[in-house]
Amino acid sequence: MYVNYGAIKAIRGINIQVKEGSIVTLIGANGAGKTTTLRTISGLIKPASGKVIYCNEDITNLSADKIVQRGISQSPEGRLIFSNLTVLENLEMGAYTRKDKYKLKDDLEFIFHFFPRLKERLKQYGGTLSGGEQQMLAISRALMSKPKLLLLDEPSLGIAPLLVKTIFEQIVKLNRETGITVLIVEQNAYLALQNSNYGYVLETGELIIEGDAKELIQNEEVKKAYLGG
Amino acid sequence: MKDKFILLVALVVVFVINLFADKLDPYFHTIIIFVGINIILATSLNLINGYTGQFSLGHAGFMAIGAYVSLGLSTYFAPVFNSMFGTGSIGTSVTFLILMLIAGLSAGIVGLLVGVPSLRLKGDYLAIVTLGFAEIIRVSIQGMDFIGAAQGFRGVYIYDNGIRSLEMLPDVTGIGYKFYSVPSYTDFFWVFAMTAICIFFVNNLMNSTYGRAFVAVKDDEVAAEAMGINTTKFKVIAFVSGAFFAGVAGSLYGHFVTFVTPEDFNFLRSVEILVMVILGGMGSMIGVVIAAVLLTILPEVLRGVSEYRMIVYSLLLVILMLTRPQGLFGVKLLKSKK
Numbered sequence: 001m002y003v004n005y006g007a008i009k010a011i012r013g014i015n016i017q018v019k020e021g022s023i024v025t026l027i028g029a030n031g032a033g034k035t036t037t038l039r040t041i042s043g044l045i046k047p048a049s050g051k052v053i054y055c056n057e058d059i060t061n062l063s064a065d066k067i068v069q070r071g072i073s074q075s076p077e078g079r080l081i082f083s084n085l086t087v088l089e090n091l092e093m094g095a096y097t098r099k100d101k102y103k104l105k106d107d108l109e110f111i112f113h114f115f116p117r118l119k120e121r122l123k124q125y126g127g128t129l130s131g132g133e134q135q136m137l138a139i140s141r142a143l144m145s146k147p148k149l150l151l152l153d154e155p156s157l158g159i160a161p162l163l164v165k166t167i168f169e170q171i172v173k174l175n176r177e178t179g180i181t182v183l184i185v186e187q188n189a190y191l192a193l194q195n196s197n198y199g200y201v202l203e204t205g206e207l208i209i210e211g212d213a214k215e216l217i218q219n220e221e222v223k224k225a226y227l228g229g
Numbered sequence: 230m231k232d233k234f235i236l237l238v239a240l241v242v243v244f245v246i247n248l249f250a251d252k253l254d255p256y257f258h259t260i261i262i263f264v265g266i267n268i269i270l271a272t273s274l275n276l277i278n279g280y281t282g283q284f285s286l287g288h289a290g291f292m293a294i295g296a297y298v299s300l301g302l303s304t305y306f307a308p309v310f311n312s313m314f315g316t317g318s319i320g321t322s323v324t325f326l327i328l329m330l331i332a333g334l335s336a337g338i339v340g341l342l343v344g345v346p347s348l349r350l351k352g353d354y355l356a357i358v359t360l361g362f363a364e365i366i367r368v369s370i371q372g373m374d375f376i377g378a379a380q381g382f383r384g385v386y387i388y389d390n391g392i393r394s395l396e397m398l399p400d401v402t403g404i405g406y407k408f409y410s411v412p413s414y415t416d417f418f419w420v421f422a423m424t425a426i427c428i429f430f431v432n433n434l435m436n437s438t439y440g441r442a443f444v445a446v447k448d449d450e451v452a453a454e455a456m457g458i459n460t461t462k463f464k465v466i467a468f469v470s471g472a473f474f475a476g477v478a479g480s481l482y483g484h485f486v487t488f489v490t491p492e493d494f495n496f497l498r499s500v501e502i503l504v505m506v507i508l509g510g511m512g513s514m515i516g517v518v519i520a521a522v523l524l525t526i527l528p529e530v531l532r533g534v535s536e537y538r539m540i541v542y543s544l545l546l547v548i549l550m551l552t553r554p555q556g557l558f559g560v561k562l563l564k565s566k567k
Contacts, residue, residue: 042455044455064454064455064457065454069457073455075455080449080451081449082452082453084448085444092438093441093442093453096442096457145457
């Protein structure tokens with residue numbers, strides 16, 4: 001896959017695979033192209049060349065809303081929640097593309113099972129939540145479309161360390177209990193790799209290392225560059 | 230159900246008040262009619278600028294389309310309408326309803342043509358495109374002789390042999406003709422019935438899942454798109470609905486003053502409507518309605534200080550914006566923590 005921002009080549013030929021039911025992490029420094037990769041998968045950006053294949057279907061040229069309908073849902077970087085909608089309304093927006101007659105109550109129960117804190121905040125406006133709560137909301141909102149593949153962009157960004165731990169625990173729990181596939185983009189490499197099955201390391205738009213998450217943590221190069229020695 | 234009931238009550242009340250409307254002083258009657266038309270214009274622009282966050286500066290353009298389409302049809306095809314529906318009060322009501330509908334639809338269709346390409350633009354760019362569009366409409370009308378060009382349009386001469394002309398033809402003799410002036414259909418009932426319907430429509434739209442999508446698009450386009458909301462589609466829906474009601478308001482305006490010129494729909498008119506929306510509070514229904522009422526009446530009240538009128542008016546606007554930047558009834562928008 002190749003992606004350009006105008007004349008800037010952001011992604012220069014990477015090939016990643018996300019196995020069904022696994023948690024895969026994409027790590028790398030600022031500007032390595034992690035977010036670009038996610039946005040290309042979810043259809044917000046179109047690649048210059050290359051393909052996005054999902055469940056044996058080429059979804060490269062589908063629009064973002066069609067891709068959500070296929071079962072890929074993204075929690076965008078910087079917790080782009082709707083500040084002027086309540087928590088409940090934010091969650092309802094997440095279910096926007098669903099065609100089936102869903103039961104909101106059941107879905108909310110499902111969400112509260114993982115993020116009980118949102119239950120207390122249901123009537124509050126999104127903009128009044130703390131950073132960690134906003135992140136929980138962003139992930140929950142992405143879950144409302146009942147995705148098979150969940151894309152998480154920097155879930156730890158600007159959040160208290162204790163909450164980051166909780167969020168990652170819930171992601172793992174989610175994966176175990178529902179079998180949902182998760183692709184995480186993270187700067188907090190150690191934490192992300194600890195909680196995933198497989199990892200890719202991106203550097204300035206190119207893939208440099210890949211492997212089992214447990215092995216990557218031990219890898220000398222990765223240690224030096226991303227894990228602080 | 231409850232809101233439909235309220236709409237029905239509102240329509241009945243308007244109908245009853247209308248029975249006494251001709252007892253009103255003509256000066257007050259005129260102001261009240263303009264209040265109603267401005268409420269329609271402001272609420273429909275609020276749908277685009279306030280709720281959906283798309284900065285449109287072209288509302289007068291849609292109003293012009295509605296006015297000229299409606300006035301043109303009502304005069305050029307006056308004999309057709311008269312023979313179809315008669316000239317009784319029910320007949321003219323049906324005629325007017327059809328005219329308003331066509332006026333609204335024409336403005337809506339043009340809104341669609343302008344909106345589909347330009348709503349991919351954001352913020353200032355969209356403002357410039359819509360401003361340019363409104364000017365194109367105005368200048369085009371100035372070049373169209375059959376609707377009076379720059380001189381304005383008041384009616385048409387229809388000769389028995391089918392010739393239609395804005396002026397009396399000197400070289401045609403011996404053929405009978407009749408002058409069809411722009412019919413003055415607009416009265417208290419129609420203006421406020423349409424106002425009620427417009428408010429009902431916008432209110433219902435905003436309380437539906439569509440409304441939440443509008444707010445989502447305004448709050449954060451990227452997030453909305455990631456949720457699978459087709460942002461362009463919702464922007465176009467808001468834009469076209471707004472244009473439709475602007476067209477209806479144009480028709481009401483035209484059939485009230487019965488003489489329109491392209492200058493009635495210039496840039497200042499668009500700004501005037503925009504000021505109502507900003508003053509009332511972007512995205513606040515009640516605020517925008519009150520602002521429309523206030524800003525229509527205020528210049529009249531200030532007639533007492535004649536030459537300082539516009540200064541006082543502008544000063545009030547400046548003071549209000551300094552003390553309440555979110556508008557009279559606007560809610561301070563929450564910024565997400567970045």
